[in-house]
Amino acid sequence: MNKTLKIAHREYVVNVRRKSFLIGIFLMPVFIAGVSILPTLLAKKAIEGVGETRTVAIVDLTGQLYPELKKMLEEQRGGPKYIVEEVKATGANLEERQTELNERVQKRQLDTYVVIGKKVVTSHIQYEDSPDHKIQCYSRNVTDFGQSERINGAVSRALIDLRLRNMGIDPAVSTKASWNINIERLEVKKGEAKKAQGLTNIFGAFAFVMLLFFGLQISGQTLMQSVIEEKNSRIMEVLLSSVSPKELMRGKILGLGAVGLTMIVLWAAVGYTAARLRDFDVASLPNVGYMLVFFLLGYAFFGTLMATVGSVCNSEKEAQQLLMPIMLSLVFPLMVWFYIAQRPDSTFSRVLSVIPFTVPMIMMLRIAIQTPAASQIGISIIVMLISIWVCLRASTRVFRTGILMYGKRPGLKEILRWLRYR
Numbered sequence: 001m002n003k004t005l006k007i008a009h010r011e012y013v014v015n016v017r018r019k020s021f022l023i024g025i026f027l028m029p030v031f032i033a034g035v036s037i038l039p040t041l042l043a044k045k046a047i048e049g050v051g052e053t054r055t056v057a058i059v060d061l062t063g064q065l066y067p068e069l070k071k072m073l074e075e076q077r078g079g080p081k082y083i084v085e086e087v088k089a090t091g092a093n094l095e096e097r098q099t100e101l102n103e104r105v106q107k108r109q110l111d112t113y114v115v116i117g118k119k120v121v122t123s124h125i126q127y128e129d130s131p132d133h134k135i136q137c138y139s140r141n142v143t144d145f146g147q148s149e150r151i152n153g154a155v156s157r158a159l160i161d162l163r164l165r166n167m168g169i170d171p172a173v174s175t176k177a178s179w180n181i182n183i184e185r186l187e188v189k190k191g192e193a194k195k196a197q198g199l200t201n202i203f204g205a206f207a208f209v210m211l212l213f214f215g216l217q218i219s220g221q222t223l224m225q226s227v228i229e230e231k232n233s234r235i236m237e238v239l240l241s242s243v244s245p246k247e248l249m250r251g252k253i254l255g256l257g258a259v260g261l262t263m264i265v266l267w268a269a270v271g272y273t274a275a276r277l278r279d280f281d282v283a284s285l286p287n288v289g290y291m292l293v294f295f296l297l298g299y300a301f302f303g304t305l306m307a308t309v310g311s312v313c314n315s316e317k318e319a320q321q322l323l324m325p326i327m328l329s330l331v332f333p334l335m336v337w338f339y340i341a342q343r344p345d346s347t348f349s350r351v352l353s354v355i356p357f358t359v360p361m362i363m364m365l366r367i368a369i370q371t372p373a374a375s376q377i378g379i380s381i382i383v384m385l386i387s388i389w390v391c392l393r394a395s396t397r398v399f400r401t402g403i404l405m406y407g408k409r410p411g412l413k414e415i416l417r418w419l420r421y422r
Contacts, residue, residue, distance in 0.1 A: 003243045007251025008258065015222065015259045024218070025266055052080035054111045054147065057101055059087045059094070061118035061132075065158050072154040080147070087113070098138075105140050112139040112151060121162055135159075202341045205368035208291055209337055209361050211267055216298050216360065217330060219260030220306040223252060224319060227310030227403070236403050245400030249307055250392075257299050264295050290367050290377075297384040298360030301391060302326060308395040312402035318409050329357035337365055344369045353380050356387035394419055 015021055056073060060066040066086050073082040089097040094115070104110040119132040135155055137148070161171040230236050239248055268288050305326055313319040333340075333352075340349050344366040352362040353376060363380045366372050401418045402410065410418075 004247045004251040004254065007239075007243065007248060008255035011226070011252055011255025012258045015256060016262065021259070021263070025263060053083060054080045055083045055085070055109070056151065057085050057087045057104075057110055057113035059089050059097060059101075059113065059115040061089065061091070061094070062116055062121050063118075064121060064162055065116055065155075068158040068161060069154055072158055073151070076150065076154065091118070101138070105138065108140070111141075112137060112147065114138075114151065114155065116155070120159060121166070202338075202369070205341055205365050206337060207271060208287065208368045209333060209365050211264065211271070212291065212295055212298065212361050212364055213330060213334060215260055215264045215267075215295050216302050217327075218263070219256055219299050220302045220326075221323075222259070223256045223303050224306040224310040224323070225316065226252060226256065227307055228313060228316060228319060231311070231403060231406075232314065240404070245403060246396050248403075249311075249396055249399045253300065253303050253307060257296065257303060260299055261292070261296065264292065268292070286371075287368055291364055293381070294360040294364045294384075297381065297388065300388045301356055301360075301384060302330070304388065304391045304395045308398050308402075311399045312405070312410055312415060314406060314409065330361075333358055333361035333365070337361075340365050341369050345372070350376070354383050356384060359384050 058066050058069060060069070070084040070086070073084050076082075087097055087101065098115070101110060101113045105113065115131075115134075115136045115138070117130075117132040117134045117136075119130075120135055123133050137151060137155075139147070141147075160174075164171045164174055230239070236248075243251070268291060272285075272288055306323070309319050309322045309326070313322065336348075336352075340346075340352070340362060343349060349362065349366060352358045353366065353372075359380050363372075363377065367377070371377075398415055398418050402415075
């Protein structure tokens with residue numbers, strides 16, 4: 001055990017002194033913050049469109065909606081400034097007018113134009129095959145959802161007001177009756193009700209998952225690369241003259257695990273401080289504690305697998321082929337995280353919480369969103385401990401044989417044969 005700790009100490013000291021480690025410590029929080037915050041800010045700016053000017057043409061075949069629609073677009077607040085123009089058309093020359101408008105859109109002289117069917121005021125049904133009952137919006141950029149919502153809202157309000165007036169109902173009375181009804185959402189947690197922070201909790205939980213993903217990936221791959229480098233430089237032969245393969249493997253796992261833990265603790269401290277300043281409930285000390293626990297469990301499991309991969313390969317290029325299934329199991333939780341965040345107690349979520357390859361990130365996500373029963377957390381931890389024990393025993397047998405083999409990479413049958421060696 002003393003030799004194992006010495007190897008662990010050496011691995012820790014060597015790696016924390018590397019420039020790459022120091023750079024990663026400072027850049028990763030910036031990267032996570034950028035991924036979480038910057039897209040939101042840019043999306044908000046793009047949707048609001050404040051300070052921009054948009055040109056919209058209206059083809060009103062009803063002859064009744066244009067004045068009100070122009071007023072609504074030009075006087076609306078909180079969005080871009082609209083320049084609204086009317087394009088006169090009839091059923092006979094509509095195609096000709098649309099061709100002209102399409103050319104103007106193509107030349108960026110026009111952002112959007114709307115064609116309002118002549119029967120939309122009197123009909124409440126839009127027939128798919130009848131242009132007279134449709135309202136069609138043509139735009140250069142169909143992904144500009146903010147503009148689409150503003151134009152759709154203005155057209156809808158103008159049309160509803162006109163229909164109400166035709167029915168003898170004052171639109172002002174209808175507007176007053178349909179004022180927004182605000183329903184405050186509260187979250188019941190630990191017997192107390194607090195103001196809900198839905199999106200904040202979801203993206204806060206995603207930040208936990210991203211930290212775990214990068215921590216496990218970086219630590220595991222660093223361990224694998226370390227094994228391959230020492231194997232190729234024949235340092236392994238010197239080390240194995242003084243320690244057993246079991247002591248060497250476990251020492252490297254412990255040492256680089258401590259490096260990863262140091263990295264995760266520093267990232268978590270930065271994230272916790274930032275979240276507390278913004279009063280985000282998701283960043284609580286218990287959640288940070290769970291993240292450290294599941295990082296250690298995940299690293300012990302994945303790190304053991306990656307050390308095994310490094311021991312049977314002669315180069316990183318060879319290792320990438322064997323590493324692919326492991327990396328896919330790390331990426332999979334990122335593919336389903338949003339579903340898990342919305343349904344943390346679903347059968348799918350619970351099943352993933354007992355599969356060793358997905359336990360660390362899935363369970364951490366569930367805890368951050370809505371802490372499961374203590375029994376479920378306990379079962380996940382027990383599953384991981386058993387998996388680590390089985391994996392460590394099997395990997396040690398492969399490691400002690402593969403670490404001294406050079407040349408052609410062994411096949412699966414040969415690796416399985418090594419597992420039977422005593």
